[in-house]
Amino acid sequence: MRRGGRGAVATMAGLTAGHRPAIAVATVFTLAGSAMGLAQPLVARNIVDAARHGRVLVPLLVLMGLFVAEAVTSAAGRFLLERMGEGVIRTLRHGLVSRLLRLDMREYGRHRTGDLISRVTTDTTVVREAAAQALVDLVSGALVSLGALLLMAWLDPLLLLLVAATVGAAALVVTTLLSGIRAASERTQRAVGDISADLERVLGALPMVRVHCAEDREAARIGTRIDAAYTAGVHTAKLAAVMSSAVQLAVHGSFLLVLVIGGMRVGGADSLGELVAFLLYASYLVVPLSSVFHAVGLIQRGMGAYERVEEAMGLPVEPAEGVGPVDGTGPTGASGRAGATGLAEPAGPADRAEPAGPTDTTRHADALTFRDVHFAYHPGRPVLRGVSLSVPRRGQIALVGCSGAGKTTLFSLAARFYEPQTGTVLFDGRPAPELTRRACRSRIALVDQNTHIVHGTLWDNLTYADPGADPSEVQRVIQQANLTDLVDRLPGGLSCTLGERGSTLSGGERQRVALARALLTRPALLLLDEPTSHLDALNEAALTRVMHDTARQCALLVIAHRLSTVQNADRIYLLDSGRITATGTHEELLHHSPAYRELADAQTLRGPAA
Numbered sequence: 001m002r003r004g005g006r007g008a009v010a011t012m013a014g015l016t017a018g019h020r021p022a023i024a025v026a027t028v029f030t031l032a033g034s035a036m037g038l039a040q041p042l043v044a045r046n047i048v049d050a051a052r053h054g055r056v057l058v059p060l061l062v063l064m065g066l067f068v069a070e071a072v073t074s075a076a077g078r079f080l081l082e083r084m085g086e087g088v089i090r091t092l093r094h095g096l097v098s099r100l101l102r103l104d105m106r107e108y109g110r111h112r113t114g115d116l117i118s119r120v121t122t123d124t125t126v127v128r129e130a131a132a133q134a135l136v137d138l139v140s141g142a143l144v145s146l147g148a149l150l151l152m153a154w155l156d157p158l159l160l161l162l163v164a165a166t167v168g169a170a171a172l173v174v175t176t177l178l179s180g181i182r183a184a185s186e187r188t189q190r191a192v193g194d195i196s197a198d199l200e201r202v203l204g205a206l207p208m209v210r211v212h213c214a215e216d217r218e219a220a221r222i223g224t225r226i227d228a229a230y231t232a233g234v235h236t237a238k239l240a241a242v243m244s245s246a247v248q249l250a251v252h253g254s255f256l257l258v259l260v261i262g263g264m265r266v267g268g269a270d271s272l273g274e275l276v277a278f279l280l281y282a283s284y285l286v287v288p289l290s291s292v293f294h295a296v297g298l299i300q301r302g303m304g305a306y307e308r309v310e311e312a313m314g315l316p317v318e319p320a321e322g323v324g325p326v327d328g329t330g331p332t333g334a335s336g337r338a339g340a341t342g343l344a345e346p347a348g349p350a351d352r353a354e355p356a357g358p359t360d361t362t363r364h365a366d367a368l369t370f371r372d373v374h375f376a377y378h379p380g381r382p383v384l385r386g387v388s389l390s391v392p393r394r395g396q397i398a399l400v401g402c403s404g405a406g407k408t409t410l411f412s413l414a415a416r417f418y419e420p421q422t423g424t425v426l427f428d429g430r431p432a433p434e435l436t437r438r439a440c441r442s443r444i445a446l447v448d449q450n451t452h453i454v455h456g457t458l459w460d461n462l463t464y465a466d467p468g469a470d471p472s473e474v475q476r477v478i479q480q481a482n483l484t485d486l487v488d489r490l491p492g493g494l495s496c497t498l499g500e501r502g503s504t505l506s507g508g509e510r511q512r513v514a515l516a517r518a519l520l521t522r523p524a525l526l527l528l529d530e531p532t533s534h535l536d537a538l539n540e541a542a543l544t545r546v547m548h549d550t551a552r553q554c555a556l557l558v559i560a561h562r563l564s565t566v567q568n569a570d571r572i573y574l575l576d577s578g579r580i581t582a583t584g585t586h587e588e589l590l591h592h593s594p595a596y597r598e599l600a601d602a603q604t605l606r607g608p609a610a
């Protein structure tokens with residue numbers, strides 16, 4: 001959304017709306033500083049005129065006093081405005097970060113992570129310069145210029161006219177350049193965003209880049225972004241240079257005019273002191289005016305960046321949700337995880353203690369139910385086509401099927417990353433739309449295929465869902481997930497810092513850390529997506545035992561390509577092209593589902609029953 005000069009100032013006013021008292025105090029300081037600055041030429045005139053009589057001491061002392069007082073008040077005013085600028089950006093960044101973490105899931109596919117990051121870091125920095133620096137210059141420059149203008153009009157209207165003419169010409173040049181500066185600034189910021197996004201893309205896939213010897217290609221690709229930023233930056237610099245030389249010309253031109261015309265009149269009606277005073281006022285007018293022009297340029301640059309910030313702030317977040325009937329055990333109810341699951345003791349931090357919670361009527365309902373669920377990421381390209389399944393409160397349910405059948409999508413719906421187009425997802429027998437997302441999510445733990453490891457210690461990673469977890473609980477999940485060896489081996493054990501995205505761990509270790517993290521929360525429903533894909537046979541067997549134990553304490557839904565992982569599941573659903581085409585135990589499916597038999601055959605897993 002493009003704004004004119006007035007729109008830009010209105011935007012700045014909107015951004016600084018919460019800081020009016022600070023602006024008012026700063027304005028008073030600036031005014032006082034300016035008044036003292038403006039008084040100095042008058043005193044200087046007196047000193048020059050009084051020098052002939054040798055009585056300069058008192059006016060000299062007054063001048064020095066004014067000088068110091070002006071410096072102090074101006075510094076105080078500037079500090080207040082600068083602090084206000086920082087405050088504006090802090091608010092902007094808080095809002096942006098909060099927004100970016102809550103975007104609708106589809107938006108993360110549409111926007112590049114690096115670009116979103118650069119909106120929080122680089123773009124806001126440019127806006128800060130405009131909000132803090134430019135506002136300081138605009139306020140103080142405008143005030144000083146106004147005062148100087150009035151005093152010059154009083155001293156010598158003719159000379160003022162000359163100064164006004166040169167400054168007016170400079171103002172004309174400046175205003176014609178402003179929209180170009182804003183557009184070039186936006187181009188620069190977009191290019192910088194592209195650099196971040198491309199860099200993030202490369203660093204996130206470094207092994208792939210290295211093994212395909214693509215460093216040069218990637219460097220060239222990022223190089224084109226850097227060049228685009230350079231071109232846009234140079235264009236901005238060109239416009240800024242023209243602008244500043246126009247202002248410079250105006251400054252020098254007005255001084256020359258005043259000197260020549262004023263000098264010619266000295267000795268006539270005018271005194272030398274008056275000329276000195278006028279010259280000083282001219283500098284008090286022209287120098288601050290040039291900083292006003294500079295500030296306007298900065299604001300335009302800031303607007304270029306702010307448009308990107310605003311764009312991010314306008315991205316859709318997860319849709320608003322209905323809150324179920326408040327019955328004391330609903331989404332706002334206080335019943336803990338343990339109460340809901342029947343586990344030995346409550347677990348999880350305060351922010352996870354908002355479970356959907358079973359009511360008396362739903363106490364015996366399944367933990368998760370899909371009722372004729374249809375879903376598509378994009379209209380006209382259905383992924384789930386009428387899926388119905390249920391996961392009881394205890395026991396292990398498995399979901400198998402070919403790649404792309406929609407298994408992970410089903411998990412995403414269970415985690416309420418997306419809402420079905422038709423059909424209903426129920427938690428403990430209660431339709432999801434009746435519950436908050438937080439309530440639904442607080443019931444589940446999800447280990448997805450990406451096994452997210454965040455930069456931090458092993459302890460941080462294990463206790464991510466519950467940073468205040470009891471050490472004995474952490475030990476429990478370490479044993480359950482077969483991590484004891486890893487903890488012993490890592491330097492510093494649990495305090496060992498894991499690299500970015502867990503780069504210092506093996507795939508299987510990452511998977512087990514993710515599993516332990518999920519188990520720590522004692523979820524009512526545990527969703528495991530391909531939990532054994534990176535595990536060796538020994539660890540797979542260990543995990544199968546963990547799943548068996550876990551299924552006695554909570555509802556467990558497992559996606560597996562390896563049927564060996566789930567052949568002991570209480571029920572297996574076979575998903576094919578978004579439809580459940582068969583269901584039963586491993587043995588039952590081997591008997592009556594040709595598609596399942598085919599899967600098993602491919603893995604040489606046909607049991608004796610076959």
Ligand SMILES: Nc1ncnc2c1ncn2[C@@H]1O[C@H](COP(=O)(O)OP(=O)(O)OP(=O)(O)O)[C@@H](O)[C@H]1O
Binds near residue numbers: 109377378383403406
């Ligand atoms: N975020 C997304 N946006 C658009 N389409 C998607 C998205 N995620 C998945 N899909 C598409 O939806 C379909 C089902 O994907 P899904 O990941 O659910 O399959 P899957 O059964 O889990 O596959 P796999 O076993 O390989 O993990 C695929 O065609 C996939 O391309």
